[in-house]
Amino acid sequence: MYVYDEFDRTFIAERAAQFRDQVARRLSGEVTEDEFKPLRLMNGVYLQLHAYMLRIAIPYGTLSSNQLRKIAEIGRVYDRGYGHFTTRQNIQFNWIKLSDMPDVLVSLAEAGLHAIQTSGNCIRNITTDQWAGVAPDEIEDPRFWAEVLRQWSSLHPEFTFLPRKFKIAITAAPHDRAAIKVHDVGLRLVRNDAGEVGFQVLVGGGLGRSPFIGKLLRDFLPKEHLISYLEAILRTYNAHGRRDNIYKARIKILVHEIGVEKLKADVEKEWERIRDGYLKLDDAFLADIRSRFIYPAYETLEDEPEGLKRALAADARFATWHRNSVAPHKAPGYGIVTVSLKPIGKPPGDATSGQLDALADLADTYSAGEIRVGHEQNLVLPHVRQQDLYALWQKLDAAGLATPNVNLISDSITCPGLDYCSLANARSIPIATAIAERFADHDKARSVGRLHLNISGCINACGHHHVGHIGILGVEKNDREFYQITLGGKADEDARFGDLLGPAIPYEEVVDTIERIVNRYLDLRQSETELFVDTVKRLGVEPFKEALHAVH
Amino acid sequence: MAHPHQQKLKISGSVVITANRLADGVVIHRTSEGQWSENLAGAQILLTADEALAALKAAQADGLIAVGPYVARVEATPTAKPGNLREKIRTEGPTFPLPSDAPVAYLPNEVGKVAA
Ligand code: HEM
Ligand code: SF4
Numbered sequence: 195m196y197v198y199d200e201f202d203r204t205f206i207a208e209r210a211a212q213f214r215d216q217v218a219r220r221l222s223g224e225v226t227e228d229e230f231k232p233l234r235l236m237n238g239v240y241l242q243l244h245a246y247m248l249r250i251a252i253p254y255g256t257l258s259s260n261q262l263r264k265i266a267e268i269g270r271v272y273d274r275g276y277g278h279f280t281t282r283q284n285i286q287f288n289w290i291k292l293s294d295m296p297d298v299l300v301s302l303a304e305a306g307l308h309a310i311q312t313s314g315n316c317i318r319n320i321t322t323d324q325w326a327g328v329a330p331d332e333i334e335d336p337r338f339w340a341e342v343l344r345q346w347s348s349l350h351p352e353f354t355f356l357p358r359k360f361k362i363a364i365t366a367a368p369h370d371r372a373a374i375k376v377h378d379v380g381l382r383l384v385r386n387d388a389g390e391v392g393f394q395v396l397v398g399g400g401l402g403r404s405p406f407i408g409k410l411l412r413d414f415l416p417k418e419h420l421i422s423y424l425e426a427i428l429r430t431y432n433a434h435g436r437r438d439n440i441y442k443a444r445i446k447i448l449v450h451e452i453g454v455e456k457l458k459a460d461v462e463k464e465w466e467r468i469r470d471g472y473l474k475l476d477d478a479f480l481a482d483i484r485s486r487f488i489y490p491a492y493e494t495l496e497d498e499p500e501g502l503k504r505a506l507a508a509d510a511r512f513a514t515w516h517r518n519s520v521a522p523h524k525a526p527g528y529g530i531v532t533v534s535l536k537p538i539g540k541p542p543g544d545a546t547s548g549q550l551d552a553l554a555d556l557a558d559t560y561s562a563g564e565i566r567v568g569h570e571q572n573l574v575l576p577h578v579r580q581q582d583l584y585a586l587w588q589k590l591d592a593a594g595l596a597t598p599n600v601n602l603i604s605d606s607i608t609c610p611g612l613d614y615c616s617l618a619n620a621r622s623i624p625i626a627t628a629i630a631e632r633f634a635d636h637d638k639a640r641s642v643g644r645l646h647l648n649i650s651g652c653i654n655a656c657g658h659h660h661v662g663h664i665g666i667l668g669v670e671k672n673d674r675e676f677y678q679i680t681l682g683g684k685a686d687e688d689a690r691f692g693d694l695l696g697p698a699i700p701y702e703e704v705v706d707t708i709e710r711i712v713n714r715y716l717d718l719r720q721s722e723t724e725l726f727v728d729t730v731k732r733l734g735v736e737p738f739k740e741a742l743h744a745v746h
Numbered sequence: 747m748a749h750p751h752q753q754k755l756k757i758s759g760s761v762v763i764t765a766n767r768l769a770d771g772v773v774i775h776r777t778s779e780g781q782w783s784e785n786l787a788g789a790q791i792l793l794t795a796d797e798a799l800a801a802l803k804a805a806q807a808d809g810l811i812a813v814g815p816y817v818a819r820v821e822a823t824p825t826a827k828p829g830n831l832r833e834k835i836r837t838e839g840p841t842f843p844l845p846s847d848a849p850v851a852y853l854p855n856e857v858g859k860v861a862a
Contacts, residue, residue: 221769223810241813243836245771276845291770540845548847612832613840621831624842673830 198306199486206303209310213237214296221293234292236316236354237299238309243616245289249312250302254322254340255283255567259554262565264305266550272298276546279535281373281607281658282361283321283567284312288614310348315356317347317428321363323371324568327489328576330524333383333391336366339420341483342475346421353428357435358443360428361400368687373569375399375408375689376661378445379427384414392416397427397457398449401655405691406446409454411461419465422473426465430457490562490577495527498580505584511598512587514636518598520583529580531561533573533590534597534605538634541623542608543571552593560586570607570646572600602639603647603712604630607658611651611668612675618651620668620675620701625649628705633712642712645726646685661685663727664708665692675701681711681738682730693735696742710741755795755802759829760822762789763798763805764836765812773836774812775826776805782812786837787825792817 213233220230234240238249250265257265265285269277272294273287280286290298302308311318320340327335343362347353353360365372366383374380380396393415399408415423427445434452436442449457506513521530533553536542545553553573557565560582561575568574578586590596599605606629609615611622626649633639648662652669659665665680677699680692699707712726718737719729730738763776764786774782775789783789792798798817805815819829828834835841 221810227768227809227813241766241771243832244773244839245766274844275847293769541842544845546845546847613835613842618832621841623840627842675831 203303203306206306206308206310207300209237209308210296210299210303213299217292217296232314234295235314236310237295238312239292239295240313241616242288242610242614243612244614246292246295247614248287248290248295248298248309249280250285250287250307250309251312251319252283252285252307252567253344254320254326254337255324255569256326256337257565257567258305259557259563259565261305261307262550262554262557264302264307266547266554268298268301269547269550271301275548276544277550278541278610279543279545279567279571279573281569281571281656282319283324283569284319285567286610288610313359315358315360316354317350317356317360317362320344320347321361321372321377321569323365323367324566324572324574325371325521325530325576326366326566327487328523328525328528328530329367329371330522331368332366332524333385334366335487336364336372336381336383338484338487339381339383339393339417340364341487342420342480343424345483346424350428353432356428356432357437358440358445360431360445362424370685370687370689371568373658373661373685373689375687376401376405376658376685377408379424380408381420386414390416393420395423395427398446398454399689400444400446401658401660402444403441403653403655404444404447404450405655405660406450407689407691409449411454411458418475419469421475422469422471423461423465425468425473426461429464430460434460490564492525492528492577493579495525495579495581497526499527502580502583509584511591512584514640515587515591515596515598516583518602518640519596519600520578523577525577527580529578529583531575531578531583531586532568532600533575533595534600535572535595536599536605536630537594537597538599538604538630539627542606542626542630545573549593549595552589553595556586556589570605572605598636599630599639601644601646602636603633603642603645603664603708604639605646606630607646607648607662609650609657611649611657615651617654618668619653619670620651620677622649622651622657622666622668625666625668625677625701625704629708632705632709641722642716643722643725645712647708648683658685659683660691661689662692663725663730664711666704666708669698671698677701677704679707679711679742681735682727684727693730695735696739699742707741711738714738714741755799755817757792757795757798757817757819760791760793760820760826761798761817761829762786762791762820762826763801763815764789764818764833765805765815768809768811768813771813776801776812776815780804782808786820786828786833789820789826791820791822791826 364381396408566574608626612618650657661683683692778790820826
């Protein structure tokens with residue numbers, strides 16, 4: 195966990211007070227909606243179909259149990275008892291009144307939470323690997339650097355009105371769990387030949403109506419230059435990014451139009467000017483941030499303790515969950531537990547206040563009081579002793595939080611879609627739940643294996659459909675919901691966009707079509723270990739096209 | 747996008763003026779008395795572009811009550827019913843039971859059904 199200092203706490207409280215004043219002036223008519231909208235967006239407040247929505251920042255996806263309880267309380271007191279975790283490691287509430295927003299922000303501030311920069315044309319919440327700090331394969335904890343970036347980017351006066359939003363993700367492991375290649379800037383901690391740790395910098399990735407995979411801007415950036423280099427990137431983007439057309443305003447379009455070489459030349463020229471100035475990170479500053487990350491005192495334990503082995507042998511349901519949801523931890527005798535927020539038949543990524551409270555208690559008992567949010571809209575208990583796994587599972591199961599479907603077809607990334615979102619063309623959630631129900635038999639889903647199914651209700655791609663192994667995109671035709679299907683996308687270190695299978699199909703045909711696609715894969719795969727996405731890679735989408743047409 | 751005042755309105759069939767209420771975001775519709783109602787059936791049904799544009803302009807002057815007013819198609823039967831899925835969802839809420847801590851409230855209907 196990271197402990198905020200006095201500056202942060204004072205600042206968040208002041209910002210809540212400022213917003214109270216802004217809301218009061220809006221409600222009294224002193225400011226118009228046009229004037230107010232940018233102010234509310236700066237505080238994470240959107241207007242959706244039925245109500246206002248509040249997006250709360252969860253910096254680098256790390257929460258304390260007390261913060262989780264606070265979120266549960268907000269849901270219970272001000273919303274309808276549940277929230278929605280997003281692909282950018284935030285949480286959204288769907289039903290909060292504007293007139294209650296100031297109280298909500300004050301209440302959040304008590305737990306060090308806020309909604310600043312969760313919306314608007316600024317640098318958004320920095321996201322990272324949900325296994326940061328505990329993954330055996332990482333170089334170092336990327337959250338440390340995400341925190342450096344958070345401090346730099348929070349209310350950065352120069353970058354408050356960028357041409358468009360700016361999203362940064364960072365990973366420290368060779369296996370990318372943070373989708374860095376589809377972010378405006380993607381950072382990967384790497385070691386150079388001399389053994390020094392620095393950053394590989396990617397730029398211009400993104401989804402939405404013009405998807406691009408991030409391009410390599412710099413192979414190796416020494417650590418102490420992280421901020422100066424990003425400042426140079428943002429300054430170049432701020433000066434040259436397009437402001438004439440909202441659809442062409444992201445940095446990916448700038449990269450596309452001028453080319454990465456030209457961008458690099460501009461960035462490096464600016465960087466040369468500022469690299470050794472006050473933005474160069476000094477050791478004292480870094481040491482201070484490092485000292486605020488508090489890790490649990492791990493006990494000296496053995497992997498696979500006897501108690502665990504016995505429970506695995508005795509309880510098949512536990513064994514199934516364990517195989518699916520527990521990953522190796524860097525500390526021997528510990529495990530990383532993914533808590534699926536995709537119970538069959540329920541909206542993906544949603545959790546009720548009761549479940550969040552239960553998780554907060556479980557985190558206190560079993561995971562050093564810490565919870566993580568992953569971009570696949572699941573939660574993680576990062577520090578669980580293997581000997582406690584069975585007890586933990588029983589309690590998760592009782593709270594409806596032990597669906598063993600992590601990385602399976604029912605573990606879909608799903609945007610709110612037309613059930614909530616004012617920009618949507620079509621619904622996402624009912625498609626996701628219907629597919630999950632079709633594959634509710636976990637044995638069948640497991641025999642299909644790892645399969646990422648991502649759904650967006652419009653071209654904005656909040657549901658990452660481009661990078662789903664199966665991607666589903668809602669479109670509208672004559673006031674009816676239709677869906678385009680793409681196959682073969684990936685969000686990891688080999689990120690690529692899926693290929694279109696064919697013409698869009700109506701709502702009623704989606705679930706049957708997806709099942710036919712999956713059955714086709716089962717016929718076509720070379721072995722049980724060939725993943726869906728690898729079969730698509732080997733054969734292309736052609737052999738799957740027949741799935742679009744029902745065989746009568 | 748053209749400013750709403752300059753928008754040329756093309757309408758076919760019946761429409762209403764709809765918006766969200768400023769203080770809480772709740773969906774509201776404009777009535778023939780120039781008030782706002784949570785009930786779509788109470789909305790004023792407009793049949794011509796001129797009528798709709800005039801009502802929209804009046805609604806836009808109501809910024810203290812209504813946010814983002816716009817013209818929505820409805821079915822007049824004879825009171826207004828949602829004219830498309832988006833408006834249906836705005837009127838009736840999401841198309842699935844909302845998550846709830848009361849487990850019986852939303853048991854999935856097909857759990858356990860195995861794909862053929
Ligand atoms: C419900 C209210 C939401 C609104 C109004 C909204 C709006 C948008 C818009 C306009 C874009 C396109 C930006 C662009 O291409 O420049 C976008 C992209 C995106 N949003 Fe949302 N979104 C919403 C909810 C969400 C949710 C729930 C998630 C996570 C599940 C999310 C995550 C993302 C992501 C990951 C992208 C694409 C990445 C990128 O920016 O390139 N958004 N959103
Ligand atoms: S993808 Fe479209 S429908 Fe889905 S949340 Fe984003 S803007 Fe809304």
